[in-house]
Amino acid sequence: MNSKKILLLFFIILIIFPPHSFAYEKDILIGVLSHRGDKATFKHWSATAEYLSNTLNKTFRIVPLDFNQVDEAIKKEKVDFLIVNSGIYVNMEVKYRISRLVTMNNLVNHHSLNVFGGVVFTRKDRKKINNLSDIKGKSFIAVDETSLGGFQMVWRKLNEHKINPYKDFSKIAFAGIHDNVVMAVLLGEYDVGTVRTNILEKMAEDGLIDLSDFKILSPVKHDTFPFLLSTRLYPEWPFSKLPHTSNQLAQQVAVALLNKSIPHPSNDKRFYSGWTVPLDYQEVHKLFQELKLAPYNKRTPFTLRDIIRKYWTWLLATLIFILSMAIMSSWVFKLNRQLKRSKVDLERQHDLVLNSVCDGIYGVDTEGHCTFMNKSMVNMTGWQPEDLIGKKQHEYLHHTHPDGTPHPSDECPVYHTYHDNITRFIEDDVFWKKNGSSFPVEYSSSSVRDSSGKTVGSVVVFRDISERKQAEEAARKYRADLTHMARINTLGEMASGIAHELNQPLTAIATNAFASIQMLESGSANTEKLIDILEKINHQAEHSGEIIRHLRQFIRKEQPERSLIDLNELIEDVLLMIKPDINRSDVKVVRKFDLHLKKVLAQPIQIDQVILNLCRNALDAMNDTPTEDRILTIATQSSGDNAVIVSIEDTGSGVKQDIREGLFDPFVTSKANGMGLGLSISMGIIDAHQGKLYLDSKPSMGAIFRFALPINQENNNK
Amino acid sequence: MSNAATVFIVDDDEEVRSALQLLMESVGLPSETFSSAQIFLEQFDLNRSGCIIVDVRMPGMSGLDLQAQLATEKLHPPIIIITGHGDVPMAVRAVQAGAIDFIEKPFNNQAMLDSVHRAIEKDAQQRGEVSRLLDIEAHFNELTPREKEVFQYVVEGKRNKVIAIDMGVSQSTVEAHRAKVMEKMAAATLSDLMRMALLLDLL
Numbered sequence: 053m054n055s056k057k058i059l060l061l062f063f064i065i066l067i068i069f070p071p072h073s074f075a076y077e078k079d080i081l082i083g084v085l086s087h088r089g090d091k092a093t094f095k096h097w098s099a100t101a102e103y104l105s106n107t108l109n110k111t112f113r114i115v116p117l118d119f120n121q122v123d124e125a126i127k128k129e130k131v132d133f134l135i136v137n138s139g140i141y142v143n144m145e146v147k148y149r150i151s152r153l154v155t156m157n158n159l160v161n162h163h164s165l166n167v168f169g170g171v172v173f174t175r176k177d178r179k180k181i182n183n184l185s186d187i188k189g190k191s192f193i194a195v196d197e198t199s200l201g202g203f204q205m206v207w208r209k210l211n212e213h214k215i216n217p218y219k220d221f222s223k224i225a226f227a228g229i230h231d232n233v234v235m236a237v238l239l240g241e242y243d244v245g246t247v248r249t250n251i252l253e254k255m256a257e258d259g260l261i262d263l264s265d266f267k268i269l270s271p272v273k274h275d276t277f278p279f280l281l282s283t284r285l286y287p288e289w290p291f292s293k294l295p296h297t298s299n300q301l302a303q304q305v306a307v308a309l310l311n312k313s314i315p316h317p318s319n320d321k322r323f324y325s326g327w328t329v330p331l332d333y334q335e336v337h338k339l340f341q342e343l344k345l346a347p348y349n350k351r352t353p354f355t356l357r358d359i360i361r362k363y364w365t366w367l368l369a370t371l372i373f374i375l376s377m378a379i380m381s382s383w384v385f386k387l388n389r390q391l392k393r394s395k396v397d398l399e400r401q402h403d404l405v406l407n408s409v410c411d412g413i414y415g416v417d418t419e420g421h422c423t424f425m426n427k428s429m430v431n432m433t434g435w436q437p438e439d440l441i442g443k444k445q446h447e448y449l450h451h452t453h454p455d456g457t458p459h460p461s462d463e464c465p466v467y468h469t470y471h472d473n474i475t476r477f478i479e480d481d482v483f484w485k486k487n488g489s490s491f492p493v494e495y496s497s498s499s500v501r502d503s504s505g506k507t508v509g510s511v512v513v514f515r516d517i518s519e520r521k522q523a524e525e526a527a528r529k530y531r532a533d534l535t536h537m538a539r540i541n542t543l544g545e546m547a548s549g550i551a552h553e554l555n556q557p558l559t560a561i562a563t564n565a566f567a568s569i570q571m572l573e574s575g576s577a578n579t580e581k582l583i584d585i586l587e588k589i590n591h592q593a594e595h596s597g598e599i600i601r602h603l604r605q606f607i608r609k610e611q612p613e614r615s616l617i618d619l620n621e622l623i624e625d626v627l628l629m630i631k632p633d634i635n636r637s638d639v640k641v642v643r644k645f646d647l648h649l650k651k652v653l654a655q656p657i658q659i660d661q662v663i664l665n666l667c668r669n670a671l672d673a674m675n676d677t678p679t680e681d682r683i684l685t686i687a688t689q690s691s692g693d694n695a696v697i698v699s700i701e702d703t704g705s706g707v708k709q710d711i712r713e714g715l716f717d718p719f720v721t722s723k724a725n726g727m728g729l730g731l732s733i734s735m736g737i738i739d740a741h742q743g744k745l746y747l748d749s750k751p752s753m754g755a756i757f758r759f760a761l762p763i764n765q766e767n768n769n770k
Numbered sequence: 771m772s773n774a775a776t777v778f779i780v781d782d783d784e785e786v787r788s789a790l791q792l793l794m795e796s797v798g799l800p801s802e803t804f805s806s807a808q809i810f811l812e813q814f815d816l817n818r819s820g821c822i823i824v825d826v827r828m829p830g831m832s833g834l835d836l837q838a839q840l841a842t843e844k845l846h847p848p849i850i851i852i853t854g855h856g857d858v859p860m861a862v863r864a865v866q867a868g869a870i871d872f873i874e875k876p877f878n879n880q881a882m883l884d885s886v887h888r889a890i891e892k893d894a895q896q897r898g899e900v901s902r903l904l905d906i907e908a909h910f911n912e913l914t915p916r917e918k919e920v921f922q923y924v925v926e927g928k929r930n931k932v933i934a935i936d937m938g939v940s941q942s943t944v945e946a947h948r949a950k951v952m953e954k955m956a957a958a959t960l961s962d963l964m965r966m967a968l969l970l971d972l973l
Binding site: 552555556557558559562563564566568569570571574588592635636 | 792830877882
């Protein structure tokens with residue numbers, strides 16, 4: 053121990069205070085696998101370094117390397133030479149192109165050997181274990197997974213016997229130290245063990261075991277090899293140079309070392325006996341190849357760890373990059389899917405909306421070609437999308453006016469829309485169906501612009517208005533029927549008066565005629581007298597005829613045509629009809645006519661009806677008025693240049709406040725026998741003439757109803 | 771003013787009025803026209819003979835009102851009602867109130883003339899009856915109170931003897947009064963006297 057300490061101290065001093073002569077020169081470093089600890093390494097190899105330093109006049113130093121440091125030391129050129137076991141050498145040879153200079157001669161049990169092997173053994177008393185084929189299912193112990201002599205050589209052998217040490221044993225363990233393996237088998241803890249050659253012999257020599265207690269499995273006899281052996285022989289540790297080390301230096305070192313095989317002070321006789329020419333390491337390569345170990349298996353923990361250690365920053369970066377890429381792409385994918393789904397949703401919604409509206413909708417491009425159409429359009433027109441899309445819609449839908457005249461496409465509102473961008477509403481037109489018939493439509497045509505604001509066509513939304521038109525016609529007819537019915541009703545109420553009115557001239561005519569005959573028969577008549585009478589008869593007959601004509605006109609169903617009418621004349625006609633009522637009611641009629649009244653465009657019978665209704669109401673209103681106060685005043689007047697006003701004023705009891713509210717509503721009446729239709733129908737008529745009917749306030753007794761009618765300027769100027 | 775039978779026409783309608791007048795003229799009947807019932811009442815002399823043609827419906831006083839007014843008089847010319855719109859109740863009322871006829875316009879002119887002639891005849895008859903009644907009344911008024919008393923008893927069917935006892939006179943006195951009554955009343959028989967008593971409302 054003392055000598056070791058001194059040696060170490062010496063080395064430390066040498067490192068810290070190198071001799072002045074070497075101070076400027078770079079030390080030559082020999083990396084040595086420090087498999088038994090740094091102290092042992094220095095102990096074993098410092099003599100060699102010293103020998104080389106002395107021989108070559110350079111400073112050689114030993115650098116202990118543990119298993120993990122070897123790779124990095126080579127890679128970073130921390131050492132110039134390397135002394136490692138055959139396994140590591142083969143790895144480094146493949147990896148860094150290091151090359152062996154010499155192979156160690158191991159001094160073992162007084163034998164100097166440059167090869168070694170593995171031995172498999174069991175206890176001698178294990179009768180059932182006699183060769184390798186017997187060890188399946190048994191427990192097995194070796195030195196170390198990475199130990200060439202302590203495991204891998206036997207593994208190769210087992211492999212050749214189709215035994216997988218990791219699978220075919222009941223248990224496998226690694227003791228770390230050769231002696232422990234031997235002891236574990238001796239104590240029976242494991243059935244079979246393996247160690248490198250010469251261990252058993254050395255232990256026996258040291259008195260630790262008795263070789264006779266053991267049985268060697270698959271023993272191999274070798275002429276030049278003195279130890280128990282179960283495997284091939286493999287070369288011992290090589291002394292190798294790194295690629296950067298100069299060949300000249302390497303050559304000098306090799307020569308020096310080979311010379312060293314001659315006993316030399318630097319040799320540690322207890323450890324090795326010198327160096328030989330380099331052996332072939334092919335068997336080691338083969339072993340690794342067969343067992344698929346590094347360097348022939350990148351996946352060995354060593355290589356992977358190495359890669360991880362070497363490139364961890366890159367790996368981490370790559371991993372992060374891949375991870376973030378994955379996250380990003382999944383995000384993009386998700387986004388894309390969402391987009392796709394929304395697009396599909398939108399399209400579906402678009403279609404759904406388009407196809408669920410009742411109105412027909414179609415698009416037109418700037419060429420007038422139909423671009424799309426919805427389901428309602430198909431239903432309404434009978435045109436299928438394939439009939440219209442891409443075709444000029446005007447020529448299919450819109451070619452002819454309702455009256456049969458052709459509708460040129462340059463007059464088509466749809467075409468105009470995308471030329472001037474003005475939205476158009478057409479209230480009354482027809483579209484043509486596929487079956488050749490047409491139907492009334494109202495439609496709008498609006499221009500469509502793209503995102504840049506450029507007009508790309510127009511969209512037409514249309515509606516079949518057949519039903520509405522029919523309803524309008526029905527409503528118009530209903531109003532006309534109601535109005536007519538009211539006239540008939542009025543006439544019914546007036547019938548006795550009218551009959552009387554007709555009776556008078558008829559009576560007079562009959563009587564005058566009879567009298568004339570009498571006179572002629574009796575010869576008492578003279579011509580002058582008779583002419584006089586006949587003129588009377590003529591006049592009376594004409595008067596009757598007039599009344600009847602008026603009645604017939606009044607009772608007739610209305611004609612929708614309007615004509616220019618003179619309201620003064622119309623009022624006189626009405627007064628003629630209600631003359632019996634006026635007479636019976638003892639009412640004085642006052643006319644206040646504007647003699648320059650302009651004509652109005654109206655339906656005469658309807659206006660007749662209004663005046664008649666208002667006059668009869670006026671007469672009825674004066675029933676309770678003293679006879680001398682009963683005055684019906686009818687006035688006409690111009691209201692500016694564009695309207696005429698007719699006023700009908702009575703001296704009756706007036707319109708009570710509680711009736712005023714719904715005065716013009718149907719079935720509102722203050723009369724015992726009235727239907728309450730007169731004013732509502734009159735209101736309807738005046739409304740239809742764009743006029744206004746209203747009750748005016750009156751300071752004294754009675755009521756004034758007025759109605760205003762617009763004058764058709766154009767017609768009056770004719 | 772002569773009292774020749776005249777047709778009085780009351781109608782507010784001038785045409786009808788003049789036509790009727792012409793009709794009357796054509797058969798030689800004198801006629802006078804009035805445009806309303808009021809005017810007729812103001813101007814008409816009840817003693818004049820003939821008939822009245824009146825329209826039911828007129829402003830102011832109607833034909834039926836006029837008829838009612840005339841009915842209060844002892845004697846008036848028969849009334850023919852003409853109407854443009856007669857209904858049965860109105861006709862019944864008019865006839866019950868004494869109208870001789872109810873004619874709807876336009877009427878058959880011959881029927882009208884017949885009706886007019888019938889009315890004039892009736893008027894004449896009415897006028898005859900009325901003048902006889904006036905005569906009887908005049909005769910009755912000529913009787914002394916005693917004679918009126920005897921007249922009363924006689925038409926009540928009492929015998930002379932009973933009358934004499936009731937009056938407290940002799941039977942011959944009663945007979946003398948009775949002869950005087952018969953003579954003054956120009957009655958040939960007792961039944962004549964009874965008829966006169968009926969007209970005089972003594973029974």
